[in-house]
Amino acid sequence: MPSLELLDRARLLVVTGKGGTGKTTVAAALAVAAGLRGRRTLVVEVEGRQGLAGLFGRRFLDHQERRVAERVKGLAVDPEASLREYLGRYGFAPLARLLTWARLTHFITAAAPGLGDVLLVGKVWEASTRAQGGYDLVVLDAPPTGRVVPFLRAPQTVAELARVGPIRHQAEQVRELLDDRERTGVVLACVPEELPVAETLEGVASLRAAALPVASVVANRVTADRLGGRAARLAALAKDPAPLAEAAGRAGAGLDAPALGVLLAEARDRQRQVARERRLLRELRAGVGGLPVVELPFLAGGVGRPEEVRALAGHLAAPEPAPGATGREPRAARAEAGA
């Protein structure tokens, strides 16, 4: 299983995706799955959205690495704290203190475009390559697809302006890690809907054009096909529901014709949904050229709580047999689609 192999091997997983595709959820689930598989993992958010905290049942996360799940720590990178750390690391501690005193840190990270991203990426690099008390894997909840390439390449962009000096040096080290297929993998979260699929394909192309190691697509919220193989029978019953009424009568189910009509209509909607998702997933698979596409089921309760993240992590840690196979439904996760 490609995703499984990635979970066991990678040092850094960068998770991106179009807004609303569950990028943060996928990042959290990947981290928990890696933890389940015995790896010491850090999951990092960089956009100050506090999206991870709730998924781990916490009010917030900050610039301290804190335990959030089995073998998993969480971190919300703060650009200002990163700037102070960064300056300290390169022997500019007095400057860091002066900046803090003058409350200019925020201003500088806001004013020098890309510098904020450089610091955020720099922090992720530091955590991924930390020698002592470090991690086997860092999972980054990165900016959305539209911004991820400039984000990851920010160190280089600034390095082009900064021809010498520590920024340049660090940019080269960051680049080495990001370009290394053995250590780094970019994962795109997607949902089986038209525009997200189109944007995922664009995202894969732009990441590849930037020579970033795209590793996998996670198709999130896939509707399970509970009626697989019985489409013809359902179509026949929709025309003539008499056999269904007989079956109901024999079993004493107390379902009249209108109720059976509702059930058949709901089944038809569900089949349409499944068929549409299957078509989109086929387009996705065809468009990403051999990239593994891993499916996660739609969870009826939504994904907002640790138990749901664990359910998804369970899928990732021990994925379903073959991609594209009829999705089995986990007991806790009754599938219904969001289009």
Added chain:
Amino acid sequence: MSPAATRTAAVARAASPLAELARSARIVVCCGSGGVGKTSTAAAVALWAAEAGRRTCVLTIDPARRLAQALGLDLLSNSPRPVTGKGLPAGGPGSLDAMMLDMRRTFDEVIERYARDEEQADRILANRFYQRLSSTLAGTQEYMAMEKLYELHESQRYDLLVVDTPPTRSALDFLDAPDNLNELLDARAFRLLIAPAQRIGRGYLRGLNMATTAMTRMVRRVTGSELLADVGEFFAAFEGMYDGFKERARLVYDQLKHPSTAFVVVATPEEAALREAAFFAGRLAADRMPLGALVVNRVHQSGPVPEVPAAARRRLAAGGADGRLLADLLELHDGLEALAAAERRRVRSLLASVPNLGVVTVPLLADDVHDVQGLRRLGGYLFAEPAAPRKQG
């Protein structure tokens, strides 16, 4: 769950609050988190208003160009163009234009407007720091969208402007953008840092001067580049333009607060989207912005099916192929019903936190909205009469 409960699948509502907005508002701002159908909602509201006879323009600042896909526009433009889609009415007083904001071009126009002369404008436009600032600084996009919105509003060319915003987080920047950008452009402290020597002559400032000079040296060592020189040059070139910027930002902000503007928060019944919607509604209330309505897209609905006892279900499952199929259909229905109920609960708890918010629910549609027909179908739900029975399926 009782059949009666499932029949009232939509959250109870009075007349569609959107109808009033689309008839009388001058500006409608659609906001919400990513992937909730904001763009389609904005376009459907605009289409409905146009068909109701108003001269309407819909603007998007979404770089994903989703509106383009929905409206058959495929170019980034900085002026509105008539929407040409199949099924648009030819006559009537109403009209529908659309534009996707070219943020960079708008920023350039703003510079050109406020510059003393062409020379100052050229100096700024050629500055490397400006070129980066105008395309990368968070909030710039929102600020420019508001700028364009205000410009179109002032032009009086339209009765109604409908704006589609980027996802919530940025949409908040959208309220802050005028302040943030002004803070940046007007940051005297920063200008001090860049070019302290010429300005500060007075004795008591000399100590500060020395400190900032030392800092500048260190910053130069860290960045090892002409970055700071570019920044300094940018601020120098900007001298004298701050007041114009500030005044304009204030006008824009006032217009957003005006009763003829309405914010529409768009969500889906998922936990995360509703949380964002609640957060945004709270933020709008705090800024005393006119909140018009909540639109919840992609709501699941189940039809009325009587409860089937477990024993009967077991007999069905043990019966022939049709019996097993029926058992599966019942299970499918249970799942759908539970999902619909969970969604209603989530929407209700959001509404409890935001008093007096009109809500419009749109059922999960069988197809993505990507043409005028789709927008009109969506509009049918957005502007439905209160008691309109929902067709199943």
